[in-house]
Amino acid sequence: MNYSNNVPRKPINAIDRLTSLFSRLPGLGKKSAGRLVYHILDSDPGYARSLGEELLAFHQAIKRCSRCGSYTELNPCAICSDESREPVLCVVERAQDVRVIEESKEFGGRFHVLGGVIAPLEGVNPEDLSIGELIARVRKEEIREVILAMNPTVEGDTTALYIQKVLKNTEATITRLASGLPVGGDLEYADRLTLSRSFRGRIRM
């Protein structure tokens, strides 16, 4: 049956369409998406134009680095092209983790983006991640140390253990980022697992 002639359809206008598109982004519900849309309406039209143009060109401009898997405008990326980087490889889950670590200026080596973590229940198996490429890189680039920087979650730990096993026959030392109490945190609010890790990983002063 076709009701279209009887039931008045609510007109879908530009405000609704933009609100609906924004509300697909993480952390934005319908109300906060609407708030953004009205903010854009109240702003200078040049803002919406700039944002629109950036978005249209975005996927064209940003590629994945064929070596490390991070997002970049150049291939290979600036980090992979930098010959002065130490032969130490930091393995992360996602491309955005590269930026977080780069901004901390704590690490002067190279990166390798796995593209996720092993999670069989969600259908992510080792062969879905760039682990084969990782092994090849460790050999070819004569990597001295592999730092496993997956998130301290069950899946992150599982993945770290798996990678440790498959890299056993290489020359590289395998390390894992320390897990424990966050700086500035409060012992009272630490969860049991975090506390447990901070005890196991305690260091002599």
Added chain:
Amino acid sequence: MNYSNNVPRKPINAIDRLTSLFSRLPGLGKKSAGRLVYHILDSDPGYARSLGEELLAFHQAIKRCSRCGSYTELNPCAICSDESREPVLCVVERAQDVRVIEESKEFGGRFHVLGGVIAPLEGVNPEDLSIGELIARVRKEEIREVILAMNPTVEGDTTALYIQKVLKNTEATITRLASGLPVGGDLEYADRLTLSRSFRGRIRM
């Protein structure tokens, strides 16, 4: 002095530009803006394209209704064009308040968007708001009742008092939305029940 030849400039790439644009939106800091950007990178390119296209056409598509001042694709807007709407006028601060009230389905009259509230310290005086137009509409449209639906803030109350005074010589009854809206709150975030109560409990001024 020109340092540009000595100091290596950090390259500004598409990710940075988009992050910077998103972080200008209300409630989005640099971190959450970055999160959106990487979400868009991980999503289907069609999403960024749709969002980009909507934004480019947005200010062209959406205008202000010349009668009530709300945002609309048609002028006059669908509400102002609707002859069956009662001669009751709901006066709101901002265009987005029209949508909130429409969605509550509590009100079958017409709207008038003030474009703000009287706030002398911020340089907003009565003549900066569409109060002259409001008086003209109340007379011309033979409005029976004017419901003042400004936010329950100091500025909203001041504005309500001011409008009550200037509408004294018209035929319209002036009412103000009842409390029920939390003081200091924002109409945009009111839930439907609270809105409903504030409509039913409105009091004569």
